[in-house]
Amino acid sequence: MDPRIYNAPTKNTWCAGCGDFAILRALKLALAEQVIAPHEVLVVSGIGCGSKLPDYMNVNGFMTIHGRPLPVATGAALANPELKVVVVNGDGDSYGIGGNHFLHTCRRNPNITHIVENNQVYGLTKGQYSPTSDKGYVTTTSPDGSMEMALNPLAVALAAGSTFVARGFAGDPKQMAQLIVAGMQHNGYALIDVLQPCVTFNRVNTYDWYRSRIYKLDEMDETYDPSSSEAAWEKAHEWEERIPTGILYNREGIPTYEDQVIQLRDNSPLKGTLSLWDDPRPEQYESLKEQFV
Amino acid sequence: MDPRIYNAPTKNTWCAGCGDFAILRALKLALAEQVIAPHEVLVVSGIGCGSKLPDYMNVNGFMTIHGRPLPVATGAALANPELKVVVVNGDGDSYGIGGNHFLHTCRRNPNITHIVENNQVYGLTKGQYSPTSDKGYVTTTSPDGSMEMALNPLAVALAAGSTFVARGFAGDPKQMAQLIVAGMQHNGYALIDVLQPCVTFNRVNTYDWYRSRIYKLDEMDETYDPSSSEAAWEKAHEWEERIPTGILYNREGIPTYEDQVIQLRDNSPLKGTLSLWDDPRPEQYESLKEQFV
Amino acid sequence: MTEKTVNDLSIMIGGDAGQGVESSGAGFCLALARTGLQLFALQDYRSQICGGHNFYEIRISDRPLYSHREPIHVLIALTPESVALHLDSIAPGGAVILPEKFEIDEAPLKERGISVDSLPLMKIAEEHGNRLMLNTAALAATAALTGFPLEYMEQVIRENFGKKSAELADTNVAVARAAHELAMERFGEDFPFRIEPPKKATKRMLMNGNEAIALGALAGGCRFVSAYPMTPGTSIIEFLSALPHEYGVVAKHAEDEIAAVCMALGASFTGARAMTPTSGGGFSLMVEAVGLAGMTEVPLVLVDAQRGGPSTGLPTRTEQSDLLFTIHASQGEFPRIVTAPTTIEECFEAGWRAFNLADKYQCPVIIMTDTFLASSLRTLEMDAIDFGRVVIDRGATVKSTDVDGESNGYLRFRFSDDGISPRALPGRGTATITAASDEHDETGHITEDSDNRVRMMNKRMQKLETARAEMKSPILYGPKDADLTLVCWGSTFGACREAVDEINAEGGSSANVLRIIDLWPMREEEVREALESCKRRVLVEQNYTAQLGKLIRMTTGIEMDDTLTKFDGRPFSPPEIKQRLGLEAGSGNEVGPKDLQRADQEYVVRRLR
């Protein structure tokens, strides 16, 4: 499929050089490769620079509120399991204000691919530190350097039971596209944390900073076994000197949340609702009254 | 100190046999052992059966709202670092609705001891499943069994950077008291997750269920090294057959959040405020006007 | 005492939490209702699982009941505390049944002609079964006292316990029989308040407001419900979770209320009819997402089952104190609909109607109830829940691929005179749908353009005017011209209705009730007209600040003449309303003074502030 089918007529407002461009491109490539039509996919985002991504695409898009795309996407995925649901949001949105949903989505395992635009900073609000900012990072709200240990999203995802954990880099849209394809093919929740340079506010974690540290897991060690949670745990903790990219963890065979919902087996809430539209069938409820007699 | 000093005249409303009684007792023992006067400690809780604990004690107590005791306690600890701050709340309060604060408190490392009354169920609302309910657990909101992987609070705490992670059991108040003392002596955030049978709503995870599985880490393996995060990660994942209690992880030497706040070095917001009371000293601000000229 | 009162009495069973007061009370209700008697039953409990006084109050009659009411005629006191607490609520000639000898001061009771009988019920329970069956014994004794045939009770016992084991049912029946026998011996047929099953047993349901909302929602096509447990909202998701799988209702207990409302919103975005029930504290957490639904025009049904506030407040008690909050909740301005059913029948209607309103006006719809309405049981005629009456109207939801061919892309937020834009669903046709919480243009894409902003605000807000046309008019109950009009909303209607009926029956002055069901947008002109023609307007509200009064004044300028408020978490009862209006009845149903007017409670009839 031609990825241009996903182009929208809107004007992009990201800063020149922003890592988000590559993420947008990678998502289009990944969808095209899977031959998914624009109306078959729903991209849900929150609020932030990166969360504007759906505005720049021709797909079903829902730009929600700050920190809440995961539960909105979960509702959509449960109501219409035929939609391919992708969440795209920033590190603040995902791990800061949205942290609780992140935690519980990992263990819930809905069929959602979650791409985090992790620029280690709050872009849209002009440069405050984020949960993933490296300790000591100086911003307007951390003039003496941030004092919290940076959140390790991959480690938390593993601890919380995520069945697919990957890391991409905005300097490599091809690899990112592959990760997105793998995430979407994965049955269950897939986290793809993307190192995304913010050229305007993050003068520390730049393209060069990342480039000098990253390596591709699968290239470095062909025997790396992404089904091993121990290996993934270890890799998730590499950061200061060497930063692995690729699929750290991929465990198939675990049922998704949707798989377990008996009501979804040959139906979906959406279908139920749509059929009622023409055919309310009141008599089906009549017997329920007996439990009150 | 005589632990009866912490007794309150209020009437306790927990069900006979509830594990919360032992937690209350353990906390009193731990405070007495440390010779902490009632007015020196602040116990913050949320909402739930277990969160009523401060109502049953003679200490400074703040029963806040569901899921929020950690940030309330953090504010108190930052404003008056002299207070010994303890948080006591249920598993739903702590890991369900309060999950985001849990995640960020771990990496923030304030000087707070956090005791979770983990009965793997929502007690006060009459028995719905909680984040720590074992998968398949049947309740009114999970008639087909809960479909989410149970949250592993110890693993998440480790992943999120907690510097002290322990597990207690409500059948053993002595050990629990020791854990609380250790947690309070620890410089930084200390999580003590307590297996707390709910005799009314949790008919699966009973005293016997726990008793037949738990073992004490330090008794089992005298060489167990709680400063090793790998060891702790491994132990945190033991559950179905064998459940370790004791201190899984204890890493000293990491500065607390308070340690790093320069403004707190020879001052505290509280002291500042109290001194202003008598002596507002307006002239100290005068020079600030120059930055606007 | 020779004169007997038949089928006009209230029975209360009081004890400690954990003594099974509620479940046995509910069982007794079922036994009574099956005979064709009409009931109103109320439970009262504290926010604690064990310990603490609980009671269950059953009012019994031949005619339909709309409220609980004092006095009570039989008090089954499983604890001495029960006697002390309800002493003043017992009618002269009534009875107190004690399950063993308690140390209580019987003099004040005897003085008022109340009999106090301790029967060895605990002994009977232990002999024939076990201590837990005490409440069975007590209710069987009550049946004997009041002349209610034991057979109905036995049937319910067999049903309820038979599910678990036949043996359990047998022992319970044995306990009941023994207690009944003993009590028959003791009481004979002397007791003046009698229960007589009607000749013909009309089949009726026993239902509470939450169940009615859940049934209405189900019949209205609700297929997705997400919630975080919160009393008294929880039982809605619990009921829907327990439905047979065939109904296809997906129920999700979420990690918190923010997730709950967002999941419902996401499900609704795809086209499913979705709901999220909660109580005030949970609603507080949903506020931001309510604004998201307003801005992105996603239909969303919420239930706020109010309880005693502020904050955690009185978690198991009743109050109507969230009205102005729900109407104004969330930053900025957007249309929403707030409706408050006043009866269980109206709860059912609200359950399905809310989805039609949400779909037609593409906005949040909030159903407001309270602990009293949500959890009190009433006997309902079988056709009060009429699934055939349920209408499913999805408004401007576009069914198929109608919009696929639209040039320039599909305009999800197309400007229109009534403010409503045809809504296509994602994934159902080839059109793609974009929605944003930022201000957006007709396609849904973000824009800060000033002209577009003004037009979009006008479009969205116009929906409120369009909706106003189909909002319910205020309803007057009682004679058209009356000396006194009680103005109310929500559950207080039941007590107002009975109070007014009695006032009118007693002659002297006349009264009626004006109730407003659709509170936002309100039929302001009609409310104004209705109120302007009233002689004396008295607001009756279960809150402190008289919120409906404020709302009426804000929208119509009209001020009430008097205000009756109550905010101790206990529901209004008809005698209390009459007493506070200075219109006590001269009937035999008099009550002790302390029950209605405690000196220190300062239930002043206040001017509206």
Place this chain on the structure above:
Amino acid sequence: MTEKTVNDLSIMIGGDAGQGVESSGAGFCLALARTGLQLFALQDYRSQICGGHNFYEIRISDRPLYSHREPIHVLIALTPESVALHLDSIAPGGAVILPEKFEIDEAPLKERGISVDSLPLMKIAEEHGNRLMLNTAALAATAALTGFPLEYMEQVIRENFGKKSAELADTNVAVARAAHELAMERFGEDFPFRIEPPKKATKRMLMNGNEAIALGALAGGCRFVSAYPMTPGTSIIEFLSALPHEYGVVAKHAEDEIAAVCMALGASFTGARAMTPTSGGGFSLMVEAVGLAGMTEVPLVLVDAQRGGPSTGLPTRTEQSDLLFTIHASQGEFPRIVTAPTTIEECFEAGWRAFNLADKYQCPVIIMTDTFLASSLRTLEMDAIDFGRVVIDRGATVKSTDVDGESNGYLRFRFSDDGISPRALPGRGTATITAASDEHDETGHITEDSDNRVRMMNKRMQKLETARAEMKSPILYGPKDADLTLVCWGSTFGACREAVDEINAEGGSSANVLRIIDLWPMREEEVREALESCKRRVLVEQNYTAQLGKLIRMTTGIEMDDTLTKFDGRPFSPPEIKQRLGLEAGSGNEVGPKDLQRADQEYVVRRLR
């Protein structure tokens, strides 16, 4: 054109986000202010970091200014888009400066006597420095055009850039000089709108509302601030975070707004003066904790810097649409205080006064501002920020160990006539303090007792009445008897004030402004009296539903005669108010019609609904 207007003009610099429009505009302001000129400066930007049109507007005068105002006299258009967007706002005789040749249609400008000059400013910037210095060049050219001496600009450039490197400062100065020289050659002294530094340079500050609130809070003893970034509230925590450590202010950027408000609450519980600033969306998330503060009587100061809603809305734009929300936010009923400063001076006062109110009434205090007030700069007299005037009153906070000896334990929630209970702090004496979000007794322990409930509600709510006595009365600006009274709150006062001054100066009809600063509890009687004596009451609000009007009607029953609302996110300006009142000035400051009344914007003067 020979007649010159001196020191009465507006300059606008417009360009793309990322072109440094704001920082250079602010630098130019500083240069102007230092000469003793009075300024009002406004920035306008979109919710995006790069791309998209931005502008900075500076109004310059000899006398104090309270609003921005159209028309503008000089437009520095860094992009062609800037010309297109502001075409209609330029005064006849004004000038447009272009930094290179743009493809624009100059005819409509020329028609209205506006000169359009493209100077090779980009070339100059590149030759003497680099492209980023274009705005320096443009402002230097503007200085030349208007006769403003370059030396003041140079000084500011040296200060601003000198911090980074002396070389950078030098190049910028070189760019400025070259541009100035070129422009002097081109323009000479022909331009009719001149800037002349006053003879005596009065020292003044340039400050915005957020800075004033932060300074007020600091002087008022605020030592703890927690927040989650949200425009336009963020700069308050940023300002306090940047203070030298000696001030001892602990500032915590939290994981979300729920944590932020809870941290402030926890800090305040221990006795620290604590604040949490946010905007409407963040406030939505704080709602539940606001109720917690209300119930547990913990002093808490919040700032809601409103922006365009609903939901994410217009994140960088101004609106006053949270009023009824903040007054009614959270389930249940409890006292709170809502105050909305109308000027930057009042922001300073609100900053410290809020803490006194919070301590005295032991309740949440919400300061409401909006984007316009929070971020517009104005020149302030040095004594407008008077730290000596700041009072610290901790109310009934008990200082020492006064309560240690209390028998029966310390009664944190002691019943009292005014509703206020002496508040001891945990850990400061030997008394232990208990607080609960559940209903509680005087000791703070949980109880569901009915009598206690009623007394506690009365006690808490009484605080609102006690507080009302010290709330600010409504303030009338202008002549006492006037044909027309503008009624407003918050930042719209600035534009109303100037509009009224002009109407009165022009003769014909007379006008005044009634502003209400303390909105909850309101001095209702005084508001009623003030309004009753008005001839024609016109509400001016920056929202859709006229919320102050609703509030006034709710509390006083009074309805406005007319309502001017505006909800496109752009602030009211004095000419717009006059124009919409049908009172356009006949002065030289006329503006094009499109700027004030766009046909499709439907700025109808509506009856209040």
